[in-house]
Amino acid sequence: xxxxxxxxxxxxxxxxxxxxxxxxxxxxxxxxxxxxxxxxxxxxxxxxxxxxxxxxxxxxxxxxxxxxxxxxxxxxxxxxxxxxxxxxxxxxxxxxxxxxxxxxxxxxxxxxxxxxxxxxxxxxxxxxxxxxxxxxxxxxxxxxxxxxxxxxxxxxxxxxxxxxxxxxxxxxxxxxxxxxxxxxxxxxxxxxxxxxxxxxxxxxxxxxxxxxxxxxxxxxxxxxxxxxxxxxxxxxx
Amino acid sequence: xxxxxxxxxxxxxxxxxxxxxxxxxxxxxxxxxxxxxxxxxxxxxxxxxxxxxxxxxxxxxxxxxxxxxxxxxxxxxxxxxxxxxxxxxxxxxxxxxxxxxxxxxxxxxxxxxxxxxxxxxxxxxxxxxxxxxxxxxxxxxxxxxxxxxxxxxxxxxxxxxxxxxxxxxxxxxxxxxxxxxxxxxxxxxxxxxxxxxxxxxxxxxxxxx
Numbered sequence: 001x002x003x004x005x006x007x008x009x010x011x012x013x014x015x016x017x018x019x020x021x022x023x024x025x026x027x028x029x030x031x032x033x034x035x036x037x038x039x040x041x042x043x044x045x046x047x048x049x050x051x052x053x054x055x056x057x058x059x060x061x062x063x064x065x066x067x068x069x070x071x072x073x074x075x076x077x078x079x080x081x082x083x084x085x086x087x088x089x090x091x092x093x094x095x096x097x098x099x100x101x102x103x104x105x106x107x108x109x110x111x112x113x114x115x116x117x118x119x120x121x122x123x124x125x126x127x128x129x130x131x132x133x134x135x136x137x138x139x140x141x142x143x144x145x146x147x148x149x150x151x152x153x154x155x156x157x158x159x160x161x162x163x164x165x166x167x168x169x170x171x172x173x174x175x176x177x178x179x180x181x182x183x184x185x186x187x188x189x190x191x192x193x194x195x196x197x198x199x200x201x202x203x204x205x206x207x208x209x210x211x212x213x214x215x216x217x218x219x220x221x222x223x224x225x226x227x228x229x230x231x232x233x234x235x236x237x
Numbered sequence: 238x239x240x241x242x243x244x245x246x247x248x249x250x251x252x253x254x255x256x257x258x259x260x261x262x263x264x265x266x267x268x269x270x271x272x273x274x275x276x277x278x279x280x281x282x283x284x285x286x287x288x289x290x291x292x293x294x295x296x297x298x299x300x301x302x303x304x305x306x307x308x309x310x311x312x313x314x315x316x317x318x319x320x321x322x323x324x325x326x327x328x329x330x331x332x333x334x335x336x337x338x339x340x341x342x343x344x345x346x347x348x349x350x351x352x353x354x355x356x357x358x359x360x361x362x363x364x365x366x367x368x369x370x371x372x373x374x375x376x377x378x379x380x381x382x383x384x385x386x387x388x389x390x391x392x393x394x395x396x397x398x399x400x401x402x403x404x405x406x407x408x409x410x411x412x413x414x415x416x417x418x419x420x421x422x423x424x425x426x427x428x429x430x431x432x433x434x435x436x437x438x439x440x441x442x443x444x445x446x
Contacts, residue, residue, distance in 0.1 A: 049349055051345050078350075078353060090342045092347075092361065107353060109359045154349075
């Protein structure tokens with residue numbers, strides 16, 4: 001499983017302009033993109049997920065071209081089959097935990113019923129200890145529970161890779177520590193490749209099998225961390 | 238008649254409100270301004286525009302008459318069009334505000350989970366914007382019930398057909414039938430208060446998560 005990303009994107013108007021240019025290749029199972037807020041980490045992750053179309057460049061995953069401006073290829077987000085963990089989880093407020101977890105299993109015009117079930121739903125409710133709160137809505141859950149619901153929702157579709165946007169920033173420090181350990185064990189168990197963006201150095205220690213440093217819109221340096229890495233370069237800031 | 242106007246506005250207002258809220262296109266604010274015009278124009282001016290447009294000599298009305306033999310002036314259908322137009326800005330504003338309040342990230346989340354655009358709209362966007370749209374729609378119902386000027390211009394006042402409550406009140410007073418006027422005024426007032434209360438309860442209490 002490998003990601004190959006070479007994209008450029010300009011955002012903002014004439015007064016305040018931000019140029020992002022990110023180039024990297026990774027074959028690591030766990031890749032962390034580290035950088036301060038405003039460096040363009042979120043834009044990069046959104047581009048990989050297909051939620052944002054870059055102005056130029058190419059995105060490949062496991063040999064498949066997901067985006068190529070010149071060849072006019074842009075696989076829509078729904079067809080990329082990635083799991084995405086949003087920073088504040090983006091759970092559907094009107095749906096209970098079961099419905100949230102089962103959300104991606106049907107692509108019709110109706111939401112899953114309150115008592116939605118299925119092998120995958122039951123599996124992830126158990127695996128992430130959500131059975132007790134299965135009928136509650138996101139507004140009634142703690143921060144840690146919300147994160148686990150978001151994880152279950154992302155994993156229930158059996159995604160090809162998991163993209164994580166600052167997964168621990170919404171949690172208080174004590175919980176953050178425990179949750180890191182839990183996520184680490186979970187990822188080891190299911191063996192799914194991840195790309196995580198973060199501005200917390202501690203995340204690198206836990207998940208940075210390979211770490212890319214993003215500053216002011218460009219990849220500055222690359223820490224191979226002993227893994228076989230591809231070429232990565234800084235074009236401009 | 239008010240029900241028809243409400244139904245038409247619910248569908249059209251929702252669609253246009255969504256377009257204005259989510260799609261950036263040139264002249265978006267101009268479109269919004271033009272569609273809000275009926276709210277500020279004197280009803281008689283609006284009624285005049287309608288007469289010019291859908292009257293038998295109007296370009297749309299003439300075409301309808303020649304092609305289908307349909308005549309809208311002095312019919313309840315004409316009254317529905319007049320009432321719809323006058324109240325349209327209410328739904329439009331409510332729908333646009335409601336759609337803009339929906340967190341785009343929730344729609345993104347649904348896309349990543351494999352949903353197409355229609356499914357995103359009906360499963361995520363509409364349920365979240367619904368209370369606001371419904372509140373606006375109730376206001377339309379109240380407004381249509383009381384429609385006076387534009388309806389009178391287009392549809393006249395035919396009892397049981399194109400006569401709205403407010404026109405009936407006007408005629409009752411003119412004819413010196415105070416008891417009828419009293420009853421009608423009371424009905425209108427009570428209905429409008431109920432509608433406003435319900436609409437207020439439905440209005441979204443800020444952005445919910």
